[in-house]
Amino acid sequence: GNSVTQMEGPVTLSEEAFLTINCTYTATGYPSLFWYVQYPGEGLQLLLKATKADDKGSNKGFEATYRKETTSFHLEKGSVQVSDSAVYFCALSDHGNYQLIWGAGTKLIIKP
Amino acid sequence: NAGVTQTPKFQVLKTGQSMTLQCAQDMNHEYMSWYRQDPGMGLRLIHYSVGAGITDQGEVPNGYNVSRSTTEDFPLRLLSAAPSQTSVYFCASSYAAGTGETQYFGPGTRLLVL
Numbered sequence: 001g002n003s004v005t006q007m008e009g010p011v012t013l014s015e016e017a018f019l020t021i022n023c024t025y026t027a028t029g030y031p032s033l034f035w036y037v038q039y040p041g042e043g044l045q046l047l048l049k050a051t052k053a054d055d056k057g058s059n060k061g062f063e064a065t066y067r068k069e070t071t072s073f074h075l076e077k078g079s080v081q082v083s084d085s086a087v088y089f090c091a092l093s094d095h096g097n098y099q100l101i102w103g104a105g106t107k108l109i110i111k112p
Numbered sequence: 113n114a115g116v117t118q119t120p121k122f123q124v125l126k127t128g129q130s131m132t133l134q135c136a137q138d139m140n141h142e143y144m145s146w147y148r149q150d151p152g153m154g155l156r157l158i159h160y161s162v163g164a165g166i167t168d169q170g171e172v173p174n175g176y177n178v179s180r181s182t183t184e185d186f187p188l189r190l191l192s193a194a195p196s197q198t199s200v201y202f203c204a205s206s207y208a209a210g211t212g213e214t215q216y217f218g219p220g221t222r223l224l225v226l
Contacts, residue, residue: 004154032212043116043202043217044155051212089154093211099145099170100215102154 002027006103021075023090031092033073038087118218125193133188135203143209144186148199162209193225
């Protein structure tokens with residue numbers, strides 16, 4: 001079946017460091033891929049998405065590229081800020097089964 | 113535009129009690145869903161609806177009921193609360209049920225069952 005695997009957290013970085021959060025997936029078809037972010041005490045919100053292979057999603061300085069050959073959708077940011085501290089979730093929805101399949105989430109802590 | 117609203121924000125129940133978690137959206141979205149979030153497990157789908165009058169089970173439906181009498185509202189009922197239902201519950205909606213659709217989440221309801 002479909003699944004999403006994220007790197008375990010917490011990930012702790014200093015401000016202005018480079019960020020990578022790994023996400024790999026298993027899917028039978030050609031899924032759409034998402035990154036959602038959950039700030040402390042809030043619900044989830046979409047950060048970025050990509051709907052086909054080689055697409056790059058980007059938002060707020062974050063980027064992720066849909067790599068079909070490695071079944072990956074890694075999240076990157078060149079210079080993180082304290083305000084980026086949150087939990088990041090990778091998710092997929094497969095054609096014919098639009099329900100989202102979620103990774104376990106990665107907690108990111110940015111220290112000033 | 114309030115988006116997705118949930119009430120209450122926090123609730124304490126005793127084992128065996130019942131309650132309803134409210135969810136409403138004002139975006140005229142067809143698709144609505146309920147998730148529970150437990151530490152280290154991501155989100156798990158409880159029930160979902162693709163339109164008024166249509167509901168279906170998700171991954172973990174046992175102990176929960178839903179109904180969808182209007183487009184706007186999608187309440188989640190706990191029939192007889194158990195400690196295993198202690199969790200954070202999120203309601204979400206999207207314009208349609210389709211691959212690639214963005215889901216919009218409410219702020220969550222934190223439930224503690226004693």
